[in-house]
Amino acid sequence: MVDKVVIVGGGFAGLTAAKRLGRADVSVTLIDRTNHHLFQPLLYQVATGGLSPADIASPIRYILRRQHNVRVIEDIVTGIEEHAVVTSSGRLPFDHLIVATGATHHYFGNDDWETTAPGLKTLPDATRLRAMILEAFETAERTGSRDLTFLVVGGGPTGVEMAGAIAEMAGHTLRRDFRTIDPAAARVILVEAGERILSSYPKSLSRKAAAQLEALGAEVRTGWTVTDLTPETATLKRGDETETLDNAATIWAAGVKASPLGAALVPLGAELDQAGRVMVSPDLTIPGHPNIYVAGDLVSLQQNGSPIPGVAPAAIQMGRYVADRIQGEITGDFRYKDKGNLATIGRSSGIADFGRIRFSGFPAWAAWLGVHIFFLIGFQNRLLVMIQWAWNYFTRNRSARLIVRYGEEERPS
Numbered sequence: 001m002v003d004k005v006v007i008v009g010g011g012f013a014g015l016t017a018a019k020r021l022g023r024a025d026v027s028v029t030l031i032d033r034t035n036h037h038l039f040q041p042l043l044y045q046v047a048t049g050g051l052s053p054a055d056i057a058s059p060i061r062y063i064l065r066r067q068h069n070v071r072v073i074e075d076i077v078t079g080i081e082e083h084a085v086v087t088s089s090g091r092l093p094f095d096h097l098i099v100a101t102g103a104t105h106h107y108f109g110n111d112d113w114e115t116t117a118p119g120l121k122t123l124p125d126a127t128r129l130r131a132m133i134l135e136a137f138e139t140a141e142r143t144g145s146r147d148l149t150f151l152v153v154g155g156g157p158t159g160v161e162m163a164g165a166i167a168e169m170a171g172h173t174l175r176r177d178f179r180t181i182d183p184a185a186a187r188v189i190l191v192e193a194g195e196r197i198l199s200s201y202p203k204s205l206s207r208k209a210a211a212q213l214e215a216l217g218a219e220v221r222t223g224w225t226v227t228d229l230t231p232e233t234a235t236l237k238r239g240d241e242t243e244t245l246d247n248a249a250t251i252w253a254a255g256v257k258a259s260p261l262g263a264a265l266v267p268l269g270a271e272l273d274q275a276g277r278v279m280v281s282p283d284l285t286i287p288g289h290p291n292i293y294v295a296g297d298l299v300s301l302q303q304n305g306s307p308i309p310g311v312a313p314a315a316i317q318m319g320r321y322v323a324d325r326i327q328g329e330i331t332g333d334f335r336y337k338d339k340g341n342l343a344t345i346g347r348s349s350g351i352a353d354f355g356r357i358r359f360s361g362f363p364a365w366a367a368w369l370g371v372h373i374f375f376l377i378g379f380q381n382r383l384l385v386m387i388q389w390a391w392n393y394f395t396r397n398r399s400a401r402l403i404v405r406y407g408e409e410e411r412p413s
Contacts, residue, residue, distance in 0.1 A: 002025060002026060003026045003027070003095040003096060003326075004026070004093060004094050004095045005027065005029070005094065005095065005096045006028075006031065006094040006097050006098070007030045007031070007098045008031050008032075008077050008085060008097070008098065008101055008261065009099065009101040009102060009296065010032035010034070010036075010072075011038070011040075011100060011101075011102050011296055011297075011315065012296060012312045012315035012319065013098075013295035013296030013315040013316065013318050013319040013322075014030060014098060014100040014296070015037050015060065015319070016315070016316045016318075016319030017098050017295065017320070017323040018030045018064055018070050019063075020319065020323035021067075021070070021327070022066070022067030022069065022070055023069075024069070024323075024326070024327050026326065027071075028067075028069055028071065029072075029073060029092060029094075030064070030071070030072050030073070031073045031074075031075050031085065031092070032060060032072075032074060033074070033075070033076050034074065034122075035059055035060060035074050036057040036058060036059050036123075037057065037059075037060050037063060037377055038056065038122070039376055039377065039381075040121065042056045042372060042385075043122075043126045044120060044126075044162045046123070046126035046127065046400070047125075047126040047133070047162065047165075047251075048130065048133065048162070048165035048166060048398065049134070049169065049173075049398035050388070050392055050398045050400065051400055053123045053126065053127065055384050055385050055388065056381065057123060058381060060072050062378075063378070075087040075088055077101075077264075079264050080099070080264040080268065083095075095291060096292075096293070096326050097291065097292045097293065098294075098295055098319075098322055099261065099262075099265065099292070099293070100294070100298060100315070101262075101296075101298055102121075102296055102298060103121070103258050103259060103277075103297040103298070103310060104119075104121055104258075104259060105119030105252060105257070106255035106256050106257035106275065107252065107254075108254070110229075113252070114252070116230065116250060117153060117250035117251065117252040118132070118251065119251075119252045119253065120251070120252075120253065121256075127404055130400075130402070130403070130404075131403045131404060132249045133150065133166060133169075133249055133251075134402075135403055136148060136249045137170075137174060137178065137181070137183055139248070140181045141180050144180050144181070145181070146185065147248075148181070148183075148185070148187065149187040149189065149245055149247045150170075150188045150247065150248060150249050150250075151191065151247045151250045151251070152190045152250075152251045152253060153250065153251065153252050153253060154191075154254030154255065155190060155197030155198060155199070155220075155222065156197075156199075156253060156254075157341075157343045158253040159190060159192070159197070159253035159254070160190065160197055160213065160343055160345060161343060161344055162253060163188055163213055163220075164212070164213055164216055164218065164344070164345040164346035166188050166251075167213070167218040167346065168216055168346040168347055168396075169183075170183045170184055170186040170188065170217070171184045172184075172347075173396055173397060173398050184217070186248075188216075188217065188218040189218070189219045189221060189245070190213060190218055190219065190220050191225075191226065192220075192221070192223075192224070193224065193254070194223070195223060196222055197210055200309070201341060201343070201351060201353050202358060205352075205358060205360060208360040208361075209343065209351050212345040212350075212351075212360070212361075213346075216345070216346045216349075223239075224236045224237065224238045226254075229250060232246060232247070233245060234250055256275070258272070258276035258277040258298050258300075259276075259297075259298055261298075262276050262277060262278045262294075262298050263276070265286055268286060268289055269287050269288045270287070270294075272300075277300035278294045278298055278299060278300060279300045279301075280293075280294050280299055282301070282333035283325065283334060284301070284321065284325075293325075293326075295319055295321075296310075296314075296318060296319070297310040303335070308336045309338075312375065313338075313339055314336050317336055318336075338355075339354075340352065340353055340354035340355065341353045342364065342367060343368070344365055344369075347365075347396070348362045349362070349364075350365035350368045352367050352368070
């Protein structure tokens with residue numbers, strides 16, 4: 001009897017596991033709520049008009065088309081039983097289960113801010129943010145407003161990359177597009193509650209990243225927290241100091257929490273950390289269930305005294321590890337191999353941390369380009385992104401600057 005493997009989630013961990021099991025003597029079912037695999041590290045480029053959605057996403061069925069033991073289902077998982085996954089369409093029995101549903105935005109108890117300050121995790125998030133950012137310029141042109149402020153909340157990689165891209169777009173890409181306003185006069189403010197941005201990087205690189213952002217015209221404010229948000233204003237606080245900004249758009253990049261599906265494993269004996277991640281054993285299983293694995297951003301696991309980061313390389317390594325365990329090829333615990341961190345800050349600037357080797361500026365930016373091209377799924381996507389990046393670099397043009405509205409957001413003509 002062939003073992004049934006069910007994978008929930010078509011992100012880096014789930015897709016890697018499915019591909020690795022493609023030639024194994026098992027029957028694999030991959031369930032995802034969308035029909036595509038998304039390269040999340042480049043979402044901010046869609047949100048700022050540098051790339052189109054199709055450049056960073058590929059249909060899961062197409063990716064797995066040659067693996068005939070893999071079935072793909074677009075569905076929503078509503079529960080997990082001891083030997084079956086419950087979906088909106090029925091029950092799927094399994095011998096092995098891999099739960100890899102990732103993470104979502106974390107508003108730290110202020111969930112009502114989501115409509116005012118969208119985060120960036122999905123393609124709809126990216127296209128919504130792109131419309132919001134570009135519409136702010138259009139509104140200013142229409143009304144003649146000179147007060148145009150973009151607030152990015154959170155100084156992690158996503159926040160830094162978003163702030164840099166918006167500042168570059170305002171200062172260069174849009175500079176000659178308008179007649180009433182000067183886009184370069186727009187303020188881009190990056191707010192971080194901690195003492196420095198990019199806190200997971202060495203302090204020297206954090207300082208260089210801040211300097212590169214400021215060279216683009218962005219303001220970097222550390223030690224500030226957001227205490228209130230409305231569609232028109234943001235209230236910031238640092239110690240006894242309070243400031244209210246009239247902001248045109250707010251982008252939330254202050255934190256993530258685990259997918260809600262992690263809670264479905266609690267009745268089976270799993271425990272969750274404060275961010276909702278599943279606390280797994282060193283072999284990525286949940287206690288008492290050696291056939292139920294958790295992988296990717298949903299995992300809470302310490303290694304060498306530090307948590308395994310929620311980054312794509314870690315998710316890919318977990319996907320490979322779990323697939324190999326299911327096939328009986330390995331028996332030891334999972335060990336994450338940190339291959340370094342990269343972040344880009346606008347055109348030709350970035351930082352790179354490879355342990356003993358650290359650098360910034362153009363070389364870090366070039367390394368960032370190469371790594372992201374390498375990890376993109378499919379030759380077509382790699383080629384399209386390389387061509388688009390080359391065009392953007394030499395022309396400073398972001399050709400995907402489209403405002404697309406849906407449903408009630410559609411403005412009557």
